[in-house]
Amino acid sequence: MKTNKQIALVVLIGSLMLSSCVQTDIDDALEYDKHYKTTEDADNAILGVYSSFMRMADQMLILNELRGELTDLTAYSGTELQEIDAANPSESNTLADPTSYYNVILNCNDALENFKIMLENNRMTPEEFRERYADLTAMRCYMYLQLAAQFGRVYYITKPIVNLADMRAYSDSAKVTIDQLLPLLIADMESLEFMDPYVTSPLVQYNLDGYDLSYFFINKKLMLADLYLWNGDYLKAAFLYKEIMDTYSDGEATVNCYTYKLAAATTWTTATAYSTWAYQIFFLRYKEDDMEAYNNQWVNIFSDDMTGRRIRYEWIWSMSYDAAYAPSFPLIDLFAKPEDGGSYLLKPSAYAIEDLYGSQKMQNGFTLDGRGPEASFYQSSDGDYVISKYLYRYDPSKPYERAGRLYLYRGGLLHLRYAEAANRAGYPDVAYAIVNQGIAGTYGVGLESVVDYPEPFYFDPRYTTTPYYRGPWRYNFGIRGRAWLQSKEGSVFADKTLAECVDKQDSIRVMEKIIMDECALECAYEGHRFPDLVRVARRMNREAAGSGNNYLQAVLQGKYLKSGRAVPDYSSEEKWFLP
C-alpha cells in the first residue's frame, strides 16, 4: 500500500508539473495578466474606449436625428431606417440594438476597475490616476445618458463583465429608468476628484497624425452640467455651463472675449475683415440690402480644419476621422448622394427646410437663415436636398478620401444649454438674451450694462475706452445675433408670445419652447435632437401631466405630415423609447 501511495504522489506531482508545461501564451492578442501594467497600457485602454465609441457613433447619430423632426428618409433608406423613423423597429433591427453602446460602457468599466488596481499597486500615481479615471467615468456617463434617452430603461452596470458568471449576474430586473439613473450618474460624476481636461497625460502632449487629441476627450464639467439639466438641478447646471462659458474670461483683455463666447462683431466693412475669430453671418456695412454683400462665416464651424485659431473658440469636443485609418468616416456614406460616392440614406426633412429654416427672418427682413441652406444642407442639381454639415472635408472627386469629424459639443450648443438652465432657474431674461441678440446685443456695452445678477447669471459686456475696460462678453451677440437673425419672441408650439406672458412662469414655459426651436436651427444634424426633445418633454410632463407628450407629438409630427407618413404615437412616455 505504501508503494501505491508513493505512486499516487508521483503521478499527482508529475501531472501538476506536466500540466503547467501545457499552458500556452497568446501571441497575437494581449492577455489580461500582461495588460494594465504601465500608464501607456492605461492610455491604450482609454484610446480603446474612444475608438469603440468612434465605431458606433453613426448608430447614435442616426437614432438621435432620424427620430427627430429635422432628418428624413430618402428613396435609398432601407427597412431598418424606415422602422426607426416609424418608431417601430423589429427585433432584428441592428440600429435598435444597444450592444454597441454597452460595448463602450463595458470597455470603460473594465479600464476603470483596472485603473483602481493599478493605483493600489502603485503602477499609477494618484495624479495619473485621477485624470484617467475621471475621463472614462465621464465617458461612461455620457454613454448611459445617450442610451437612456433612446431606450428609456437601461442596465446600470459599473463593474466589468469578464466571464459568463459576471454576465449572468444581471437580469431584466437590474434595469433602471431615467429617473433612477440620473442620480446615480450624478453621484458618479460628483465623486470625481478631477473635473478639468487632461493636463499631464501624454495623450494631449502631442499631435497624433496631425490631430490635436485634446478635442477628442469628453468635457467632464459639461457632462455633469447636462446631467443636472436632465435631473432638474438647473442652478447647478447653470453654474457649470457658465464656468465653461467663462473659460479665459479672466485672461488678458485682448483675448478674454473669445473662447466659447460666440464672439461676433457688429459690423464688418470689408469682406476680408472677418479675420480669424468670428463664426458669424453678416452683410458688409452699408450694403445690408445687397445679397452680394452677404457673408456666411458660421458654416466654417464645420469646414475649418482643427488646427486654426478660431476653431478653439467654438469647439469643445469633436473627434476626427482620418482618411488613411480605420474606422473611415461613416457619415459620408450616410448623407452624400450616390453620384458623390455616398448612399444618401438620410436627408433634411422638407419640414425643416420649409417650416423651420424657411420662416426665419434676417435683421434686414430677408427670409433666410444662413445656418440652413448652403450650410447645414444644400440642394443638389437634381433637386434633392443633402445634409452637408459633415461633407465639408470631403471631395466627391476623391471618393476614397473619407475624412471628417464627429460633432459632440461646441459653443453654440453650450449657450443653448445654459439658456435652458438659466430659464428654468428663474432667469428667462438672461436666456432670452443668450438665444437672441446676446449679452452685448441686449444689454449694450456701456459702463452701466453689466448684467448684475448673482453668478452664474452675471455678465460683463462692457467695452469702454475711458476708463479703459474690456469686459469678456463684449462681443457676445447671441445665437441668433451671430446668425444675423431677428430675435425670436414666440414659438409655434407655444400658445402665446413672450410679450403676452403675464408672469415669470409663463415666460419660462414660452422661452423654453423658443430655446428648443433654436436648438433645432443651430445644432441640426449634430446628433442632439431627439434626446433634447425627450429631456424637455419629460420636464413638461412633470409640470403638467401629458403636456410633454403633446409637445413631443407636436414638434415631431411636422416631418411626418409633410412626407405623408403616419405620425408615430408618442402619447405616453413608454412609447417614446425604443424597446
Next chain:
Amino acid sequence: MISEYSSSRTMIKCLKTIGILLLLTGIAVLPVKAQDGLVTVTGKVLSQADQKGLPGISVTVQNLTSVMTADDGGFSLSLPSADAELSISGPGYQTKKVALRGRTQLIVKLHADNFTNSVYKEVLMPLGTVNNSHLSAAAVFLDQDKSTEVAIMPEQLLQAKVSGLNAMFRSGMEGSGANLFVRGFNSLYASNQPLLVIDGMVLENAQFGNSLIEGYISTPLGAIDVQDIDRITLIKDASSVYGVKGANGALLIQTKRTTDLATKINLMAVQGLSLQPSKIPMLNAKDARHYLIDMYQSTGQYSATEIQALPFVDQQIPVQQPWGYSGNVDYYRYNKNTDWQDEIFRPAYKQHYSLNVSGGDEVAVYGLSLGFVNKESVVEGSDFNRFNARINTGIKFNPAIQVFTNMSFVYGMKNLANEGNAGYLNPIYSALVKAPFTTSFVYDRHNRRSPKHEEVDFFGHANPAVVTGLTDTENSFYRFLGNLDLNIKLNDKLKLVSIFGIDYNKERERIFYPTGGIPYESIPLAAVSNQQQHRVERLFSIFSDTRLHYARNFGYQRRLDASLGLRYLNSRAEDDYGKGYNSSSNYFVSIGSGSNRLYQTGGAIGNWNWLALYGNVDYNHKNRYFVNALLSYDASSRYGSEIAAFQAFPSLGAAWLISSEEFMKNSQWIDMFKLRANYSMTGNDGIGNYAAKRYYVTQNFLGNYGLVRGNLVNEKLMPERNNKLSAGLDLALLNERLNISLDLYHSTVKDMLIHAEAPAYTGFRFYIENGGEMRNRGIDASLNARLVEKGAFSWDLGLAASHYQNEILSLSTGDFNTPIAGGLVRTEVGKPLGIFYGYKTEGIYQTAAEAAENQLYKMSGTVKVPYGAGDVRYVNVNGDDLIDQNDMQQIGNPNPDLHGSLWTDLAWKGLSISAVFRYSLGNDVYNYTRRNLESMSSFANQTQAVLNRWKSEAQTATMPRAVYGDPMGNSAFSDRWIEDGSYLKLKTLSLAYAIPIQSGVLRNLTIYGTAENLLCLTAYKGYDPEIISASAEMPLYYGVDAFTMPTCRTFYLGIKIGL
C-alpha cells in the same frame, strides 16, 4: 519525463492495480485450470483454389506448439485439449485462425495471400496490431495493393469499401481534400475530421489559417502519396486512446516498410485525360437577348427607344462614314455567340510517376520512394503538381533494440481557382452569368478581332477568359514529416516504445488579379484596378509518445497486454498575409509593386499543447473472450481555467468470438462469428486556442492603437465529449467466401460548443459555451462475397452501406438559424443538423385574380405590397396576411438516408477488372448555383428553365415573372432551390493485365487502364451531385452547391514495372 515510471517493478505494480480494477468491474482473470492427458489433433491444409494439399504451411498454437504441414498438407498436433486456436499461415497464402471447437480432425482451406476479403488480417491499431478476429473495436482496415491505383489522395481510397464514413471531396479540383464525416456529425462548430495518425505520429486534420483563395482548404493528407501507403485503419469508435482528440475517430496510416531483404525496384507511370463536364443548359445568344430586354424593361427606368439603343439590342451594323460611324458601334462586341462553359472548361491532362526502391540486410532495411504528380484540373489554368520523397528505414541494433525512421518531404504547387462565394473571381460563376453574345476578345467596328481581352462588359460582368487566363492563384506547400520510432525489449514481458516526430508545413500563396476584365469591389481608400496577395502559413509540431508495453501469457489460452504511456503534442501555427493593390501594370505581380497607401496585412498566431497519460489493458481469455479497457488522462492548453487540468476519457470494449465455442462444433460453414461491443468516451478540443482566456485586442485609433476587451471569457470552457456506444457482429461464412459486418451505434455529443447570443449589456454579440447536446444513431453494414472461385478465376462483390440519424437533443441558446449562401440553415432541437429552413411554394399565381383571391402581402420596408400575377405562391403558415420569416419551415434535409459504395472485382490469371460505385440516397441539396441562374433578378445569364417564365395571364408558366431586383422576393430561399441529391456513380472502372514474365531483369510488368466517373445516375440539376460544397468543413455548410468545380470523366493508362 517518463523517468518516474522507468522501473519495471513499479510498472508491474501499476498494471496489477489496473488488473484489480478490472476485477472490480466484473471481468475475472480466471485461474489456469490443470489439464490431464493430451489430445491429438490431425488435419489437412488445402488450397481453396484447387483443393490440393499445401506443404510447408505452419500450424501454430500460440505459446504452445507449432508444426509444418507435410507434402499432402497433413499435420498432427498434440494439445492439452481440443479447445485451442490454430494459426495457419504459409508463404503465398493467407493467415487463418481456426478454433478447434472440440474437433480433433479438420480440413482447412487457405486462400492465396491476395485474397482481400480475409477476416483474419492483422489490423493496424494505435498500440500495435490486433488480429481482426480478436478485435473488439469498430475499425475498417484497408491493406489492398495500391500499385495500380491512379488515385493520388489517400481520401480516394476511403471512398470505397468503408462503411460508416462519408468521404466527400470538397471540389473536383485536383489536390482538393475531402471532408471525412465518421458516423454522422460529431460537432457543430469544432472539428468533425478524424484525427490523423501517420506512422504512429498524431497530426490534426485541420487548417491553421484561412486561404486567400476562396473555398480552398489545405489538407495534410495531400502530403501523402497513395503509393507510399502500406495500410490504413479507420477507427470509428474506441478512439479513447487519443482522449481529447479522439471524438471524430482516428485514421491510422502506415507507410511502406519492407521486411524483404532483397532489393526491389518498382516503377509506375500513369497518364490520363479528363473530359469536360457536361454543361448546365444556359440561354443561348438569342434567348439571352430577350431575357435581358425584359429585365431592362422591368427596371422601369428605360424607355422603349432607350432599350432599342442598348448595344446588344441595336442591330444596325456599323458603317464608316466621312464623319465617323453610323449604326451600333458596339455591334460586333455584343452580337457573337460564345459558349462560356467551353471557354473555361478544357480536357485536362494528367501524369503521375512513382519510383520505389526497397531492400537491406540483416541489420538495416530501407524503403525509398520518389513520386511526381502533375494533374490539370478541368478549369483552364488550374492544376496540381507534387513532388514527394520518402525514406523509411528499420535498423536492428541488437535483438532487443530496433529503430524505425520515417521521413518524407513533399513539395506541392497548385494553381487553384476560387470557388464558392468568390463572385467574379470564381471562373465558373463568371462563365455562367456571362451573356452568351459577348466574347473574350475585343472586336472592332469592322468585326476584326484584336488580341486584347475584353473589359468588364456592359452589364458589369467579368471576362471569364481573363479570370482563368490572366490571374495567378497559386498555392505551394512544403511539408516535412519525420519520426523516429524506438522499440526496446526490456525483457520478454516488457517493451518500451517511443516515438518522436516533427511535422513542419509551410504553405505559400501568391495571387494576382489583373487590371481589366474583372470588376472589383472597392476598398476603403481606392478603387481597385488589380490585386497582389501573398500569404505564408506555417505549422510546426513536435510530437512524442512513449509507452511501456507489458505482455504476459498465462498458458496458451490466456493473455494480458497492458500499456502505460505519455503523449505530448506541441504545435505552433502562424498565418501571415499581405495584400497589395493597384500596381502600375499587369507585369508587376508581386506585392511590393502595389500602391504604398493601400497595403493590408493580417494574420494570426496559434499555440496549443496537448499532453496525455494513457493506459490500456487487453485481456484475451481462451481466444474467445476479449476485453479491452482504456483510459486517457488529457491536459490541453485550450481548457478553461476553472475546469480540471486533466480530463479523463475511458473506454471499455469486449468481444465474444462465438464461433470458437464448442457448441459451434457442427457449424462447419461458419468460419467466424463474433459479437462485439464498445463504450468509449472521447473528447473534441477544437474549441479554439484562446477562447477560454481573457485577452484584449487592438483597435485602430487614427494611426495609433487602442486596446479593447477581446471576448466574453468562458472560464469553464471544456472539450466536447462524445460518448459512443456501439455493438457489432462480424460473420464469415463458407470459408470466408461471404463476410458480413454489421454495426449499430449510438453516440451522444455532450458539452457541444455553441455560439450563444450574448445579452446586449455585455457589449458582445456572442460567446461560446458548452451548451449543446447531439446524438447520432446509425447502422453500418458491409458485405464481401466471393461469388466465384474456380481455378484462376475469381469474382468478388462487395457492398458498404451506412445510415445515420443525427438529432440535436438540446441547445442552451434555443433553436437558431445560420445564414448560408443566401439561405438559412436551422439548428433545432429534435431535428438533425443542417436542416434547410425557408419557404414552401405551390407554383405561381397565373392570374391577377388568383393572386387577389389569396390576399397575401410582402413587407417592403414598412409598406405592405400585395402579390400579383406571375409571383411565386408561397405557403402561408401562420395564417396572417403576410409572407415573412414566420412562414418559414423545414424545406430540406441534406443528410442522406443511405450512403456507401458497391464494388466488384474479377480476376483471371494476370487479368483483373474492378469497378467501384458510390451512392447516396435521400439527401437534399441546396442548389445555390441554380438559384443564381434562375432568380431572374439581375443581368446575369440564366438557364433555359427561365424560357417558361410568366409573361402574361394567357400562358401557363412554371417560373415566376422576371423583374429586376426581384422586389417580391420570388427568388427567396424556398423549396424551389432544394433538390434531391441522390445519385449512383460509377467512380472507377479498372482493367489491369500483368504480362507473364519468363525470367530476366524484370520481376513483373503490368499495364492497366482506369476510367473515373464514367456514369452517374441522378436527377440532380447541377454539375455533380457528389461534389457539393467547396467549404463544407462545417456540418452547417453541408449540402450546399455553390459554384464548385465538378469531377469529370477521366481516363488513365498506366504501366507498372517491377525489377
